[in-house]
Every structure is written in C-alpha cells, then in structure tokens.
Amino acid sequence: MSFSIVEFVKQQEPLFVGALTDQAVTWAKESQFAIQLFQKNDYLAKTAISNPTSAQNAIINVAAIGITLNPASKLAYLVPRDGSVCLDISYMGLLHLAQSAGCILWGQCKLVYENDTYESNGLDKAPTHKYNAFGERGPVVGGYCTVKTPGGDYLTEEMSLSEIKATEATSKAKNGPWKTFWEEMARKTIVKRASKYWPRTERLDNAIHVINEDEGVHSEPVMEHVPESEIMNAENARKEEVFNKAQSLCESMEASENMEDLKRYFKEAFLLTRGMKLQQNIQAVYAECKEKLEVTEA
Template sequence: MGQLAQATAGQQLQPLNTMNDMHQLIASHRKQIESVMSGALTADRLYGLLQSAVSREPKLLQCTPESIVACCMKCSTLGLEPSSVDGLGKAYILPYGNKNLASGRPEATFILGYKGMLDLARRSGELKSITVTAAFDGDGIELMMGQDGEPWLTEMPINLDASHDPANLRFVFLCAKFTNGGSHAEYMTKSEIDAVRARSKAGNAGPWKTDYVAMAKKTIIRRAFPYLPIDTQAQKAAVADETTPTYSFLARPADSIEGE
C-alpha cells in the first residue's frame, strides 16, 4: 500500500493493514497530531504507543485509522499509557466501538483502567488518601452502616485462604479522605457492578473479561467521581470513558511528510 491519502473534511483515511500503514498515517498527519499533543509526547512516541496497542489487540487494525490515533492521543493527553506499555492497566484501546457510518469499519474505544482512575483522582492534590477494597465470600470483610448513613468496613482478621475468584466477589468499597478533613465512602454490590458491565460496549471482552475485579474497582471510583475534589481534566476523562474520542483534527488538510 502506498502513501496514505490525506484526510479532508469530506473524506475518510485509507484503511490500515500493517504497522507500516500506521507509520505512514502518523507521518502524513504529523503536523495536525503534533498541534494537539501535550507534554513530552512526540509523533515517534505516539507511533510507539500505537505499536504497543496493536500488538496487544491486533484487531485494532480493522478499526478506522482516525479512531485508533484519537484513542492514543487521549491516552497521551491524560498521561496514561495503554496497559500493554506499563502493565498497570491504566488505560486500554480496544476494537469494540460503534460502526463508522461512512466506512462500515468499527471504531476503536478508549477505556480507562482502575489504576488510571486512581491516578486521575489523586492529581488534584486534595485527596489525603483513597482506597478501594474488594470483598469476597469467606474473607472476613464485613460492611457496616454508621449512624450518619456512611458505610464502613469492620476491622476483622482477613482470611487469606479465601478464594478471590471473581465469581466470589460480594461487593467493592471505596473510602476517600480529603486534605480539608472531609471524607466520602460508598459501596457497590456485585449485582450493581454486573449491571454496569451489561451496559458496557466491551462488557464481554477486554478488561471486563480478563481483569473483572479491577474493572469492578474502577466502576465504583467512577461512580464516586462527582463527590471527590478532582480537577476538570479528570471529570472529562470519566465522561469520555468507553467512547471514541473526537478526531476532527485529522480532517484538516496538512502538508504531507514522508515516512521514515
């Protein structure tokens, strides 16, 4: 496949079939991409993130090129690299989006990970601590309700021999303490978590399938976000979770830059 066609207001980028096609995509739209990048990310670094994402999820090459680049750009803007890069499950780029009406190809989906949500929550500097606990059958963790209506966990010895199989999850519990002395605590039962999973586009694949407990923890963090002293960027990231970020910047004409 030759040099990728330039995207204009009424056109789609050519489909990708190989990582070489991906490299050409970055090269031919380098100016638009660099104009919206933040921090230390470069076009070459973006290509590295794309390589890592595709090596983890080869089906991404079936998605629209615009959506793949946009998801990687979202990761870079938030400073959360795809999980195949850092192994911490901070963010995922998955081929489980809506069909693009013009091309009929799927669009890549941006999904925040559990540790990515924690990272975003802590950036405001107004959280003294935030912990998320997963309780399983037989582990000795019990949930109590205080007179003020705020839940709390009993301080009991934990049974380390209890099975932490996702099927044995009972609930997840979040406790956040603020630097001003305030706090917020809440819990979600497994049935509530499964209801959220059922509404997810990637509910039967990706991290929901491979890292269920981590996604359960992420779910309660996202639910608690409106009650936490976090910055606007974190709030927007929570809203953008499990969507295809905008890629309108790729529709602007730009000078072609040949790939290396």
C-alpha cells in the same frame, strides 16, 4: 500492515501535541507505546485501518486526558470495540488521574467476597475490611472505594453485586472485558461512581466522559464534593444569622406598644427558632413583655 500503522501513528503527532494537558506525557514515549499495542494485536491494527478516525481520537484522548499507555503502568490501553479503537482507562488509571490532578491524596478500591468480614463505618470513614488473602474467600458480593481528599476528608462509596451487575448489563463492553477481566471492570465501575463525590477536575471529567462514551454507560448527575469544614462554616453562619434575627425580634417585642404587635413579632420569632433551644428564650421574652403590656393596658 505494520508499516502502515507506524506511519499512521506518526502522523498524529501535531494533534497529540496540540491536545496535551500533562507535560509528563510525551509524544516520543506514547507514540512508541501505541505502535507496540497495534503491532502486538493484529485485530486492533485492522480496526485502526478500517476506522482510522476512531484510532486518531483514541490517541488524541491520551494527550487530552494526560495518561500514559505504558503497559507497565497498567493505567490505559488502546482496545478494539464495536469496530472502533477506544482508549480504555483502568480503575488504577482513574485513581492515578485523581491523584495527579489534586482531587485526592490517595485512594483504593477493593472487592468484598462472601467469606470476608466487612463493616461499613459511614460515608466519611474507611470501612473495616478483614479477609484471608490466601484462603478461599467465596464469590464477590460487592466492593468499595475509599479516598482521602486534600481537605483531609475520607470518602467511601460502596456498591453491591447487583448494582455492579446492572452497570455491566448496560455496557457496550459486556461481551468484551466484562467477560475476560470482570474484577477489573467491577473496580472501575465502583471508582467511577465514587468520583462523582470528589473535587472536580477537567482531566478526570474528561476520562470519565471517554469511558462512558466508549462503554455506552449512562452518566448520572454529578454531586460536587463539599469539604466538611465548609459545611460546618456554612452551618455556623446560618445559626449566627438566626440568632441575630431572633435578637432583633426580641428587641421589637420589648418595644411593642400593643398586644397585636407583640404577638406578630413573637410568632415570627417562634417560627424562626423552631426546634432550637433558643426558642425557650423567645418564649420567656414574650411572657415578660406580655405581662408588662397587660399591666399597662389595665
């Protein structure tokens, strides 16, 4: 059986090389890691023999995503699941991909326990999380993932225990790693949801897709991350546009030759500046123009 597995893995070299996205991931090393995984897990090897297509796809995904099977790194594994060989990417693997692809500068994901002190400081700041690492922390009540983007923004995503459990209940892996490595799966769930708000990259998107396909998890729509600087620039541009439009309407009010035109321009300017201090200036200009017209018409 071992010989068959070795030959099978070696046959995947052309497909692996053709799908490779990260030159740091090499066939020479990854093929050996794959062979080691098959040889150490008889059930995994039997699954590959009975479903070679799934094993082939899992090996190709290693190259396409650009992640290593090196057991020392603990980033990704080949695992048997529902009669197929799947590429299982850990939460550390997702964070590693995000960092290497330039989505984030760094990131961390931690679980929060009942006896911890936890305080949320908003989505754009890291939370305050204090705990006794060597004491009794109680049961898990939730978790969070905080990352720093290349733009300098901090992004924090939090999940309650009930939200994590809801994901577990819909996963194909609920009777597998969710039973044996619950905390790791919980962290991966949090990181996956947090990644929806990070800058997008194809490698990370591919990794999330593979995880969702293999674990049968529904993927929520992605909300693209927009740096705070872009939001501020857009808001300033909008305010400038409103100011220029309001100024133009004030000039039109001053040039009005009758009350009907004056009121029409005033109404448009008043609605445009609703809720803004600028509206006071609009009202002052209108009052002045109205007074002049009343004198003229008299």
